[in-house]
Amino acid sequence: MLAALLPGLLILVTVGLNTLAQALLKLGSGQSPLNLYLFSGVLVYGFSTIFYILVLSRFDLSTAYPIIIGLTVLATTMTGAFLLGEKVAMTHWLGIGLMLSGISTIALGKPMQ
Secondary structure (H helix, E strand, C coil): HHHHHHHHHHHHHHHHHHHHHHHHHHHHHCCCCCCHHHHHHHHHHHHHHHHHHHCCCCCCHHHHHHHHHHHHHHHHHHHHHHHHCCCCCCCHHHHHHHHHHHHHHHHCCCCCC
């Protein structure tokens, strides 16, 4: 059962780490180039890359890339809006909804390996 959940879990971990890295880089921007947020963001990106490589070992690039990027856009936008207090326009949310419908089509069109 765990083997069946592993590809999806790898995708979620990759998206989560990528989103965390984005938030840390945002928090560290506009400060000294040597600050904990920037250092942490780059470090987390490194871990995200390792998990992305694991995802690529289980999915075609043409499937993995749009899923990871699309879900990262959603998670990063939600993080910006809800945790960082950024204003996100309704058209932005509409665009994300359209992206998610495309990602769903891509994900459902390719069986997991």
